[in-house]
Amino acid sequence: MTSSPLACATCPVRDRAACSALGGEERADLARLGRHRTLVPGEVLFAADEDNDRCATLVRGALKISATERDGSERILSLVHPAGFVGELFAPVARFEVAALTASEVCLFSRREYEAAVERYPALARALLRRSSEDLFDLRSLVGIVGRHSAREKMAAFLLAMARAASSSPCQPAASFDLPLSRAEIGGMLGLTIETVSRQLTALEKSGAIRRVGLRGIELVDAAQLGS
Amino acid sequence: MTSSPLACATCPVRDRAACSALGGEERADLARLGRHRTLVPGEVLFAADEDNDRCATLVRGALKISATERDGSERILSLVHPAGFVGELFAPVARFEVAALTASEVCLFSRREYEAAVERYPALARALLRRSSEDLFDLRSLVGIVGRHSAREKMAAFLLAMARAASSSPCQPAASFDLPLSRAEIGGMLGLTIETVSRQLTALEKSGAIRRVGLRGIELVDAAQLGS
DNA sequence: CGACATATTGATCCGGTTCAAAGCTAGTGG
DNA sequence: CCACTAGCTTTGAACCGGATCAATATGTCG
Numbered sequence: 001m002t003s004s005p006l007a008c009a010t011c012p013v014r015d016r017a018a019c020s021a022l023g024g025e026e027r028a029d030l031a032r033l034g035r036h037r038t039l040v041p042g043e044v045l046f047a048a049d050e051d052n053d054r055c056a057t058l059v060r061g062a063l064k065i066s067a068t069e070r071d072g073s074e075r076i077l078s079l080v081h082p083a084g085f086v087g088e089l090f091a092p093v094a095r096f097e098v099a100a101l102t103a104s105e106v107c108l109f110s111r112r113e114y115e116a117a118v119e120r121y122p123a124l125a126r127a128l129l130r131r132s133s134e135d136l137f138d139l140r141s142l143v144g145i146v147g148r149h150s151a152r153e154k155m156a157a158f159l160l161a162m163a164r165a166a167s168s169s170p171c172q173p174a175a176s177f178d179l180p181l182s183r184a185e186i187g188g189m190l191g192l193t194i195e196t197v198s199r200q201l202t203a204l205e206k207s208g209a210i211r212r213v214g215l216r217g218i219e220l221v222d223a224a225q226l227g228s
Numbered sequence: 229m230t231s232s233p234l235a236c237a238t239c240p241v242r243d244r245a246a247c248s249a250l251g252g253e254e255r256a257d258l259a260r261l262g263r264h265r266t267l268v269p270g271e272v273l274f275a276a277d278e279d280n281d282r283c284a285t286l287v288r289g290a291l292k293i294s295a296t297e298r299d300g301s302e303r304i305l306s307l308v309h310p311a312g313f314v315g316e317l318f319a320p321v322a323r324f325e326v327a328a329l330t331a332s333e334v335c336l337f338s339r340r341e342y343e344a345a346v347e348r349y350p351a352l353a354r355a356l357l358r359r360s361s362e363d364l365f366d367l368r369s370l371v372g373i374v375g376r377h378s379a380r381e382k383m384a385a386f387l388l389a390m391a392r393a394a395s396s397s398p399c400q401p402a403a404s405f406d407l408p409l410s411r412a413e414i415g416g417m418l419g420l421t422i423e424t425v426s427r428q429l430t431a432l433e434k435s436g437a438i439r440r441v442g443l444r445g446i447e448l449v450d451a452a453q454l455g456s
Numbered sequence: 457c458g459a460c461a462t463a464t465t466g467a468t469c470c471g472g473t474t475c476a477a478a479g480c481t482a483g484t485g486g
Numbered sequence: 487c488c489a490c491t492a493g494c495t496t497t498g499a500a501c502c503g504g505a506t507c508a509a510t511a512t513g514t515c516g
Contacts, residue, residue, distance in 0.1 A: 091365070137323070146374045334499090424505075
């Protein structure tokens with residue numbers, strides 16, 4: 001939506017994002033290459049099959065990376081949380097779409113210039129490598145969740161993953177959080193229909209595992225019931 | 229299984245693996261850190277919840293990265309092809325198991341020493357970053373496959389992905405190839421039972437999309453029917 | 457050849473999809 | 487401020503695809 005120069009000094013992810021690996025002058029150099037931008041919910045940051053000439057770090061909010069099937073249905077492939085990096089470096093075209101789930105803020109870079117910076121600053125390359133390793137881990141976990149057999153297991157594991165992602169402390173799941181996704185998006189992610197997602201949530205609530213507050217709020221009542 | 233010094237000169241992935249980014253002397257240095265090792269089918273390279281003090285590059289064969297569910301069933305989270313890198317850098321413990329699907333050969337490194345090399349040689353860091361980007365792409369594709377609704381679609385997309393992986397040319401799927409996985413492993417990967425996998429394969433053969441040769445051989449007869 | 461593991465095929469059952477309708481929620485404008 | 491709409495969510499009923507249980511077939515290795 002809007003676009004303006006970076007203000008790293010007040011950036012909430014200034015010591016977690018990839019750029020935090022850089023020292024004073026180098027960081028200032030990188031900051032000159034980027035622009036701050038806000039996104040409204042649903043706004044598309046990168047479209048699929050587009051030029052792929054940009055990349056970004058998420059500062060605030062949440063993004064989704066998704067593909068659109070031949071039949072027109074959307075399939076979410078990953079969620080991006082603050083300090084996350086998006087953009088397919090090294091690839092000629094972007095094959096996935098990146099869009100905002102909630103009101104978000106990003107630092108936007110030209111891909112060419114960012115790749116040059118990766119070349120110039122080894123610490124940036126290593127920081128991105130570290131991020132990628134985490135992304136790989138998250139994605140493998142997601143494969144494990146989506147590949148489960150029953151809808152109940154999928155929803156339970158999904159909720160746990162969301163609780164962990166929402167938590168500030170590394171491993172401890174958050175006791176209550178808001179789902180950043182609509183039922184349709186959850187269904188598209190887990191290979192379930194909207195109706196099944198809804199039914200599983202009511203079932204989990206009836207069995208005392210969770211409590212729903214409003215339409216998107218979740219409270220973990222009995223995390224053990226969700227599978228640890 | 230066996231273990232011996234590296235012989236980069238005759239390595240089949242010498243110009244595709246991460247180490248190929250290094251020049252003469254640097255490469256020789258890295259080679260001194262690693263050991264060549266062969267694996268028999270099913271042999272475990274890294275166990276889950278273990279020390280995680282090693283990493284490796286696959287030279288020949290195929291590996292699987294998997295997790296074991298509470299109920300004891302195995303869930304395959306990614307396949308690794310020659311030139312692929314395995315090992316969770318930066319993580320304190322390995323959370324997934326890595327094992328050989330077929331007879332394989334790897335270059336095995338101490339994780340500590342490899343991380344030091346990444347620190348020392350920026351080109352290695354960038355090469356690993358490039359590899360990770362590809363792995364991320366493959367894994368997102370896998371999430372898309374596993375998240376599909378019908379068993380038919382899952383199998384079709386899976387076969388196409390395998391055909392592409394088996395192909396030497398980048399995008400063109402191989403016309404015929406061998407599945408490196410048993411039915412149980414395919415099922416565990418896609419969230420299907422052994423029986424369903426078997427039935428889908430016979431159905432795909434009857435409809436003329438594929439031809440099965442022996443137990444694991446697949447010939448693509450009509451790739452379009454598999455979804456492009 | 458014989459024995460074991462893996463794969464295929466068949467019959468039944470259940471969970472998740474599908475189709476349909478009614479509740480909610482939030483946003484809009486009178 | 488409230489009525490009203492549009493989109494999302496929940497709930498219900500019927501159907502169907504995949505799971506499950508069971509038996510047979512095929513391949514593999516001693």
